[in-house]
């Protein structure tokens with residue numbers, strides 16, 4: 001039995017994949033989802049089922065809420081229950097420091113739509129136990145995923161690269177180098193990217209992108225990670241080009 | 244049919260001549276070296292031959308295409324050209340000399356385009372009296388296969404020049420994208436983080452070369468990872484692009500090159516062409 005807690009649409013995205021390979025799934029959203037929007041394979045509950053063998057926390061844009069969720073998991077589940085938690089905007093190490101038993105937690109590269117890809121990154125901390133690592137690897141294997149173990153750093157690998165591609169394209173738009181759609185066309189035809197940077201932001205969600213960039217900037221403290229004002233505004237306005 | 248002049252018959256010039264002739268234009272292909280010209284004609288012939296084998300083009304069409312290309316090592320015959328694409332070495336003074344020469348040889352309404360990938364089109368245009376006729380026409384390698392052409396609007400390029408150049412790119416079967424004359428245009432600029440962040444991630448010990456490439460391919464859906472791609476492009480070439488954009492933006496930190504790039508170039512590990520880059524390649 002797997003329990004997922006956090007942000008839509010990541011909870012549905014990963015939850016459905018788990019349900020399809022036979023896991024019993026219970027979910028809880030940070031903000032209640034309309035009933036008709038909940039995929040049929042998922043059951044939503046405000047309490048955490050006793051028999052939960054693996055808990056997954058998927059919140060990137062709200063650190064306070066994330067901490068609340070992690071502490072709720074600790075309070076509701078026995079000390080040995082493993083927690084897999086998105087560590088794109090808060091390191092797994094920092095999250096583990098909130099816990100009495102830090103060995104149970106491991107980080108995951110979770111961003112909307114990337115969760116459906118063939119490979120996911122995981123980040124153990126110095127405290128993560130081998131049992132936690134093997135439980136999570138078995139789980140991801142059953143989902144049919146490959147895994148790559150990376151160091152526990154903000155943005156991990158792909159989220160950092162992708163969000164910085166979006167940031168650069170946003171500066172280019174602001175500076176009037178070319179309009180957004182043309183940038184996408186140029187990147188797809190000129191470099192063979194599967195999607196243009198604006199389309200990526202569209203799929204992942206501009207608020208998610210903004211959170212990753214903001215965390216990178218805070219963590220590394222370099223001007224290199226300065227956020228394009230356009231990204232900041234779009235995130236605040238909750239809109240991106242296609243919406 | 245219109246005539247297109249091409250200056251410089253190297254990797255890009257030869258490829259552009261191929262595309263132009265195949266699209267039905269008469270082509271005047273120029274280089275200072277007759278050796279280069281002969282090699283270019285040979286390569287166009289080989290590439291067209293591959294087209295026959297793949298059933299993309301008839302033998303008859305190949306013959307006609309080849310006959311539309313004339314090679315020359317002087318500028319004497321450039322007067323009938325409606326448009327000239329300059330694809331000589333990436334040096335500002337060389338390009339400026341070529342443009343002032345072209346201005347004297349071509350009709351006043353001929354468009355003068357440069358295939359530069361990193362120099363300012365506006366700076367190149369400063370060498371001619373009427374800068375309105377100058378534009379960037381940035382093809383991608385190999386030009387006969389890559390669909391994209393960045394049409395670069397210099398500070399002084401006229402709307403008519405832009406419109407005609409876009410039309411021409413379409414006649415060549417390309418997808419033109421208009422961009423203002425800014426460092427790196429669109430593609431070279433917007434691709435910087437793909438390499439720059441990957442190098443940072445490697446340098447900070449977050450993941451290995453192999454893992455970063457695998458992650459980018461399988462989690463991101465990219466056809467190639469950043470290190471595989473740097474090896475293909477040439478680590479020195481990619482390093483030069485980064486440095487050029489960094490310098491043109493007066494040291495914008497987003498474009499700062501990485502010490503790993505310098506170290507690879509120092510070691511001669513330039514990528515596939517050197518049989519070693521981030522990966523080793525069989526001889």
Ligand SMILES: NC(=O)c1ccc[n+]([C@@H]2O[C@H](COP(=O)([O-])OP(=O)(O)OC[C@H]3O[C@@H](n4cnc5c(N)ncnc54)[C@H](O)[C@@H]3O)[C@@H](O)[C@H]2O)c1
Pocket residue numbers: 250251252253254255256273274275276279329330331332333334337341358359360361381382383384
């Ligand atoms: N190689 C690429 O991937 C690529 C892609 C896009 C644009 N470009 C740009 O295209 C241009 C050419 O690049 P390339 O890779 O074909 O280089 P190259 O070295 O293969 O070819 C350059 C050619 O220019 C000739 N040349 C030098 N001085 C000349 C002169 N004064 N007059 C006439 N010809 C002269 C040389 O003999 C050589 O054959 C450069 O501006 C480059 O930035 C290159």
